[in-house]
Amino acid sequence: MERTRQSAQVSLPFLIASAITLGMLVLTVVLIGQSFRGMEAAKVSAASAAARQLAISVDDRIHAITAPPSTALAVLSHDALGDAENLEQRLERLPVLADILASSDIVSAVYAGYPDGDFVLLRKVLSSGTLQFPDAPEGTRYLLQTITHSREGVPGEWRFYNADMKPLEQRSVPGYRYDPRTRPWYSKARGSETTELSAPYLFFTTQETGITLSRRAATATADAGAVYGIDVTVTDLSRQLAELRQTPDTRIAIVNRDQQVLADSGNRQQPGPAISQVLSGNGDIVDGSPVSLFSAEGKDWYGMAESLDALENEGLRIVVAIPSDELLAEVWQALARQTVIAGVIALLLLVIGWFLGRQVGRPLEHLTNQVGRLSRFRFDTPVRSDSHIREARQLSVALDDMARTIRSFQSIATVLNRGQDLNNLLRDILEQIVHIVGQARGGIYLFSRQHQQLTLAVNQNLTLPATIESVSSDDDDSDIIRLLRQQISGNPVFAVLRNRRKRLIGVLTIEMEHGDNTQLSDDLIVFVDEIAGSAAVAIETRELIESQQALLEGIIRLVANAIDAKSPYTGGHCERVPKLAQMLVDEAIQSDSRAFRSFSMTEEQLQEFHLAAWLHDCGKITSPEYVVDKAVKLETIHNRIHEIRTRFEVLHRDVEIEYLSKQLSGEDEALARQEREQAWQDLQDDFAVIARANHGGEFMAEADIAEIRRIGKRTWQRHFDDRLGLTPDEQEALTGIPEAPLPASEQLLADKPEHLRPWGEHLPPVRKDDPRNQWGFDMSLPEYAYNRGELHNLTIARGTLTPEERFKINEHIVQTICMLDALPLPDRLAKVPRLAGTHHERMDGKGYPCGLSAEDMGIPERIMAVADVFEALTAVDRPYKEGKTLTESLTILDRMADEGHIDRPVFELFIRSGVYRRYARQFLKPEQIDEVDERLFMKQD
Incomplete structure (x- = not known):
């Protein structure tokens, strides 16, 4: 029985409550939305202003970093260090360099480079709060690094000094290779009369990030004379940026025109995902402001970038990225408070509306609950209504009768769906159908096409013949029922069972002996026929499942036997x-x-x-048969030992020809014969070695492998073109390989390029990182699909x-x-x-x-x-x-x-x-x- 479901209905109390509160809720949502957008715009504007102020602060800090060292460098350019010709004279000027280092916390090194490649540098051992040379002697304050090419031995030396410039240790450093003449700071200052400022970079020795101020000595010219340099670290910029963050997870970075990070609030060397998104400009611009909105690291961010005036040739920018949830935290708190207030008001109005709706809809609620049991498939619960409304009471009686009928159909549906064994299924079907009709006896016959007869499969308390002969699959239902009535006495009703293709599969019979149904009616016959139709489908399905299972078993055994027979x-x-x-x-x-x-x-x-x-x-x-069945190492589709033996035959014949040529030329015949016999014996021995190696074993010694390779180096002459008569696959393997002129000298055994077969488009998805690998395979994949190289195969260690x-x-x-x-x-x-x-x-x-x-x-x-x-x-x-x-x-x-x-x-x-x-x-x-x-x-x- 098919039941038409109506679309879901709105309850009357809920409808009244909704009508009262809907207007208020719409107004509240609009007001809250507008409030949120206004507060969001204000926070974004504030963040943009903060970024501009941050750029001004960083500009001032960079100017503060570069100004004092520039003054010190101008004074140093007049010092006698620039005219010093040897290391001793340069050591006398160390106090001047030490004073410059002591005068500033950001100056990490002072040095001078000379036209002949000499170099002298004095640096602090403790720079940017980090001990740069842990192996320095205890008490070391300064390190002097020198390169003096005029000195004998190693030109590079390191000297360690304490705070009073007293020497502590002197070391020769052979690996210290530094030529100031090749450095940008030297070449820029050499051609300039003013102080030059480099772009930020990593220092040669300490790998700190900083800038170099350089100036040539006052006595120097564009072609000669010393060049001074001062290294200034900008490491503290990262710490300063971290202190200027607006929120805990704010990202701030200073980058140059090449987007290299010069300073980062998180001490990163490369732009993080959030900073990279701001630099790429992929975000959405917020209301025409310089602020963009984008997603990175699994959350939303607001980003902005401001240009810096300092080091204008480097195109510096300060980049700020602020998490959306942190920037708008106060906005969301305010929004939450407004939402709570609106929710309380809506709940109050909803309760009032619900109370009014209940008063109006209570007379209908009781009947709705009764009918609702049927909609929840509770057909085992009686449907009753004590309503004084006549139509409601009549409806409840009709629904109660329908529920009992549905319960009966549920029982037979359960039997049809859960039956596994065909005989048990037939027995349960008969029992349920007999019960639905209200009778006690019946039977089911199944049709045998092979014997053209009906055979009794299930019998419930009824005397029935075991077989009904002379039944044809082409007979119509009336002929079959007429035949059954001739052989079955009593007052039975018959239902002919046919499958989806209308083919006869059996007959259901029920003895009508109880109640009003003892008098057969057209309605009863139609009912039994229709209910038996579902039984016919279930029987057919079970027979199909059993036949499919048998077919599956047969196919599986067929595949297995085919593999074994292969x-x-x-x-x-x-x-x-x-x-x-x-x-x-x-x-x-x-x-x-x-x-x-x-x-x-x-x-x-x-x-x-x-x-x-x-x-x-x-x-x-x-799997290729010649691989599965590979009995010897040289076997492919055939055993290639025959090809190699043919080459030995060629060499054997070459020895004979050489012997005959020596006889014709008048050489000693006995000696020539002896050489021939020895050469033949060597060929026999070598071929025996290869033949033995062709048989796989548990282990092949390295000496045997070396012997195979020695034999393989022997050459023979090929006089015929080896590119004639090839298959397309062999021709493709030779693509790009030049053809050797004839006669060609070839090795007796070789691994040739044409022996290799690449995977091409047939690369199997067995690597763990292969995106096609959906099965979790984790196997090592050889470089080539096949390698038929003769040496490669003959030198297999095992098998x-x-x-x-x-x-x-x-x-x-x-x-x-x-x-x-x-x-x-x-x-x-x-x-x-x-x-x-x-x-x-x-x-x-x-x-x-x-x-x-x-x-x-x-x-x-x-x-x-x-x-x-x-x-x-x-x-x-x-x-x-x-x-x-x-x-x-x-x-x-x-x-x-x-x-x-x-x-x-x-x-x-x-x-x-x-x-x-x-x-x-x-x-x-x-x-x-x-x-x-x-x-x-x-x-x-």
Whole structure:
């Protein structure tokens, strides 16, 4: 039954209360909004004025920094230090430099540079409140740094003095390389007759931020004579800026025209996010003011910038950024107070309006509450009204009858939706339909297309024939009912069950023997037919689900068998692992050991695990066969040892030709023959070395690798063009590589550029930082997709696979997860990709593809890993190894458990339960099944 919902209605008390208070609320909101905008504009204007005043203060401070040192430098330009020709004469003028340093806290160093590259500098050891030279002798006040090229030995020297200019220590500093002639302050002052001021920069030795005032000596010319310099730090500007902040989180910075930070209230070396936004001008201008509004660091800011007059050639600006919430804190407090007052008034008016509305709407409220129970799906509550209004009382009676009818339909809907097993579903459907009609007996027949008959599926207290023969799917309902009436006695009513495509699926019959319904009516027949239609849909859906489940199982086994059939060396792996994993899961569920005491799986979880086990290697369908089946190092689609042997044949023939040429030229025939035999033997020996190396092993010594590389350096002559008859892929690999003229001399073994195959557009998303990586993969990716270099392959230390091929093998688990994740799996199978894709993870987090650890994996994932490893160890169909015995396999698994590769509780359950023996009897060869001492592997308490 379909019920039409009306749109939501407004209650009468609420409507009256709203009408009274609406006008007041609108007026309040408008007034508060206007008040807020006015206060906001005032605060922004005040902030702009404060920024301008701050710029004036900073200008005054910069002038105060540069004026005293400029005066001192003008006096120093007349000192005899400029004419001193050696270090001894310059040392005599140190008191003058010390007086200049002592006269100002901001002067950090005084120095002089000479045309020959000599340099003398006196600086304070304690500058800007920081000890710049922690390794200075105790009591050091000044450091003298000198470079004197006329002195023997190391030209750079450092001398340490106390406050009275008494020497404390002298050091030779070979690494002190400083040429004043290359510095901007020297070159600017050399060509000027006045004091020059540099842009702020980092000082050479102390890395402080400051400026340099420089002036040439009074006796110097533009081409000769000393140049004086004074370093002035501007570090205290940052501290001053911090003191001038309007709010705790205000950002203030001084930047030059290149947007380099010269001073910052937070002592930053680079512009912060807020300062950068002001400099970029990305914000919105506030009401035509120089203030902009922008977002940074997760909140809103007001920003402004003012130019500084000081150092006008540097284009200095002071930049201020103030958090919006701090600048407008007082505004929001005032707004909150106004809002509270308005809210109290609105609440008072709302209460008054509600009281008046209740008085008007009370007669209607009682009926509304009764009907509201139905709207809340409370069909089990009787609907009654004691209203004296006749229409209201009649309405309540009708609604009560409707509620009882709906309760009956709820019962059958629950049965149709929750039924799982088809037989139980049919039984529940029959019981509910019989109850709705008010009868006690009935039955359901299902149609068999194969036998063209109706077969009794469910019977409730009724004597019915087991089958109804001679029923065709093409018969219409009236023919089927006529046939049923001939074979079923009594007073039954029939409903033919058809699916969505109108195909016959069965018949419902109910024996009418109670109440008024014993007399069949058209209305009753139509009702039973319609209610049985929903049952037909439920039956069809359940049959479809069961058939789809069977189809899914078949497809999964088909994929697994296709993977096994793809390679003759891995046949049966995708079938054996699920069976072994299922054995272990069953044992884990039954186990009462501490590790598995709380472990259980529902029927759906078992089905999910079963499918994941069958699909755990479905990604191998993308793995190249010649990589999976690679039995020797030089194998690609074929074993390239034959190509190398052909080159040896060429060299063998070259030796014969050389021998014959020597005979023709009259050389000693015996000696030539001896050289030929020796050369042939060397070729045989070298080829044997390569042939042995072609077979992968557990370990390849460095000496063997060196021998392979030695043999590979031998050359042979190629007389044919190696670019003829190539595939497009081979031709593309040679793009950009110049062709060698013929005859070409080539190495016997080589790693050529054409052996490399880049990833191109097929780069797999396995790196952790790859934006395409939505699965959490964390794998190392080789530089190339393939490297078929002969030396690269022959010098593989272990096994037969290169790192590129090893990744290609490991990538199958990535493809497994990606393929399964792309399937539209229902919620009950949502974990299939994870269960299938974690059997190569390790308990210690060193596995792949996601690097999960034991804490990230449940018992099913750990079981899958043990099953996969044990099957691989005992398999006898691999080209690169022989199947191991039970003891050998369990010993390896025991070591892997100790190393954190597999889970030890699962491994010991594997042994304790005897699963390994049951599996061995089914799948292992008799010679692999040896006597196992299980005590050797049981280490858990």
